[in-house]
Amino acid sequence: MSERAASPATWASATQPLGAQPSVPKLHASRAPTSAIASAPEVRATSRGSSRLGAIIQTENMTQSITAAATMRTWLRVRAPRASRTSDILAWAYPAFAYGELRAAIAAETCAQAAKVLPGHGIQALIGTLCGALLEPGDRVVVPEPTYGLYAQASAVAGAEVVRLPAPDLELDLEAVAAAAEEHAAKLVWICDPNNPTGSPVEHTAWRAFLDAVPPGCLVVADEAYMDYVEPADRPGREADVAAGRPVVVLRTFSKLFGLAGLRLGYLLGDTALVRYLDAVQEPFNVNRAALAAGLASLGRPPRSPHAGPRPSRPAST
Ligand SMILES: Cc1ncc(COP(=O)(O)O)c(C=O)c1O
Numbered sequence: 616m617s618e619r620a621a622s623p624a625t626w627a628s629a630t631q632p633l634g635a636q637p638s639v640p641k642l643h644a645s646r647a648p649t650s651a652i653a654s655a656p657e658v659r660a661t662s663r664g665s666s667r668l669g670a671i672i673q674t675e676n677m678t679q680s681i682t683a684a685a686t687m688r689t690w691l692r693v694r695a696p697r698a699s700r701t702s703d704i705l706a707w708a709y710p711a712f713a714y715g716e717l718r719a720a721i722a723a724e725t726c727a728q729a730a731k732v733l734p735g736h737g738i739q740a741l742i743g744t745l746c747g748a749l750l751e752p753g754d755r756v757v758v759p760e761p762t763y764g765l766y767a768q769a770s771a772v773a774g775a776e777v778v779r780l781p782a783p784d785l786e787l788d789l790e791a792v793a794a795a796a797e798e799h800a801a802k803l804v805w806i807c808d809p810n811n812p813t814g815s816p817v818e819h820t821a822w823r824a825f826l827d828a829v830p831p832g833c834l835v836v837a838d839e840a841y842m843d844y845v846e847p848a849d850r851p852g853r854e855a856d857v858a859a860g861r862p863v864v865v866l867r868t869f870s871k872l873f874g875l876a877g878l879r880l881g882y883l884l885g886d887t888a889l890v891r892y893l894d895a896v897q898e899p900f901n902v903n904r905a906a907l908a909a910g911l912a913s914l915g916r917p918p919r920s921p922h923a924g925p926r927p928s929r930p931a932s933t
Contacts, residue, residue: 709900713907720914721882725854730887733894736879736901738840738866739765744897746773756803757795759787761812766805785813789821793828807838809845822851826861835863843872857884873913878906
């Protein structure tokens with residue numbers, strides 16, 4: 616197994632200016648080549664603009680764009696006045712400041728240092744970034760089954776060998792996962808908590824024992840897309856693991872509780888050097904200003920229990 620991609624020394628090298636890094640690995644391309652897209656029948660039809668299919672596609676795209684633009688205008692007026700006061704939705708400018716602002720707000724919300732926070736355009740994108748940046752062909756990853764499908768797909772696209780660990784009774788057996796990580800010298804282990812599609816959460820004590828059992832050099836990725844639906848007292852508090860330097864990264868999203876799946880926004884909590892490294896290799900400014908503003912406005916509204924009733928209406932302004 617190569618030590619290069621996941622070693623702290625390599626993450627630490629990301630603290631150098633990007634141009635000075637000899638060994639930042641290329642992200643693995645997961646998109647179809649442009650020529651393949653251009654030769655797809657629908658695209659050819661659309662580009663000619665004369666076929667019925669092309670006309671339908673163009674009409675649908677236009678309708679979608681108009682609807683999206685109208686929704687965004689409404690959203691910016693109604694839901695983001697707070698965000699627009701602090702960062703402004705400056706569509707013409709790259710979002711460096713807004714990016715930092717959201718990072719700071721997430722840090723405040725999670726009690727993590729801002730340097731341990733990496734925003735991304737959804738957990739899906741962050742999964743891709745992790746795989747592209749850390750995995751090399753021949754590396755092994757452990758994926759319990761059943762679970763969210765993208766872990767295995769993205770790992771395989773990066774060239775890794777996926778060790779699947781079926782759970783016949785649908786309960787996640789963390790002891791078995793740690794043993795498999797040891798046996799296969801895995802570089803990454805993917806844990807979805809609560810798990811999609813079973814909904815089962817990871818118990819505190821099982822999590823602590825698991826972290827102690829994971830072999831050195833193996834990074835645990837904990838996807839907490841649905842953690843907001845677990846009672847606060849039952850959450851494992853992985854921010855503390857990250858702060859304590861345990862080999863864990865946490866993935867969170869604005870798609871579920873905040874209902875912002877269409878804007879694509881998530882974040883990663885992890886070791887400072889790892890975050891810096893991932894930030895250096897991921898697509899720059901991959902979160903757009905509208906999503907950043909929406910995230911900032913959402914964090915200003917404390918998450919509520921999904922069982923709570925409707926929010927009280929605001930008093931009329933005078
Ligand atoms: C477990 C899990 N993680 C991540 C995601 C995707 O999150 P995002 O919308 O932030 O990409 C989903 C989406 O359904 C999911 O089920």
